[in-house]
Amino acid sequence: MKSQEHKVYSTIIFDLGAVLIDWNPRYLYRKIFSSEEETEDFLQHICTADWNEEQDAGRSLQDGTELLIDSHPKHENNIRAFYGRWKEMLGGEIAGTVALLHALKNSGQYKLYVLTNWSNETFPLALVEFPFLQLFDGIVVSGREKQRKPAASFYQLLLDRYDIAAADALFIDDNLRNVTAAQKFGIDSILFNNPDQLKDELVNRIILV
Structure with a gap:
């Protein structure tokens, strides 16, 4: 040094x-899914970090959400929860x-x-x-x-x-x-x-x- x-x-x-800031989508999805495996599978293959970063880069939450629902219609409710229940991803400072x-x-x-x-x-x-x-x-x-x-x-x-x-x-x-x-x-x-x-x-x- x-x-x-x-x-x-x-x-x-x-x-x-x-x-x-302790932000982690797992705080939300552990409430939605019954197992850690389901939570990880969802965050690794559907609401991924790359997808979220497109909203970070300026894509609207609505556009990002609808785009993902078009690709994964069976997960519509879970996808909408990402931003609809976004505050539940905050673990505090x-x-x-x-x-x-x-x-x-x-x-x-x-x-x-x-x-x-x-x-x-x-x-x-x-x-x-x-x-x-x-x-x-x-x-x-x-x-x-x-x-x-x-x-x-x-x-x-x-x-x-x-x-x-x-x-x-x-x-x-x-x-x-x-x-x-x-x-x-x-x-x-x-x-x-x-x-x-x-x-x-x-x-x-x-x-x-």
């Missing part, structure tokens, strides 16, 4: 899902990471931003549900911008909008694909595993003490 110990950062960029966010904010040393893959139609619900989102200096939502991580243009949009130099920023995300893209773009990044690991990474970079 010696090469990073003396680097000075001005900006910390957070992902939201699985970093600050990830308290350890939120505590780190408060520490960063209270230090007064960093600009704090969000770069998230999230549907523009469901994000207003998150703003109501999670008051800590008010701590950020800016939030860039993929569904609003109609582009998403790991596209280089999405990272560039954040940097341009808030006049951030890539070399001065640190990016935190739980998805290796997104972290790799940020690093290729010149943004130092942390692959998030859990709050304790993140705290260690921030201390190693002398961002927190």
Whole structure:
């Protein structure tokens, strides 16, 4: 870590899902299906991550839902539940990471931003549900911008909008694909595993003490 110990950062960029917010469709579908096998089969073959990311990239929830029902009519009710009961996928804030966010904010040393893959139609619900989102200096939502991580243009949009130099920023995300893209773009990044690991990474970079 010696090469990073003396680097000075001005900006910390957070992902939201699985970093600050515990969002998981299994919380809903474990109520709908009687077994873990059925839940996993449904999420791996019908309401897949790739399908959901198209809504994150700007496709309307209605269009995404109807498209999937056309392909899997027997699962219509289960498919409609994905967004119809979306709030049931929220497990709450990830308290350890939120505590780190408060520490960063209270230090007064960093600009704090969000770069998230999230549907523009469901994000207003998150703003109501999670008051800590008010701590950020800016939030860039993929569904609003109609582009998403790991596209280089999405990272560039954040940097341009808030006049951030890539070399001065640190990016935190739980998805290796997104972290790799940020690093290729010149943004130092942390692959998030859990709050304790993140705290260690921030201390190693002398961002927190």
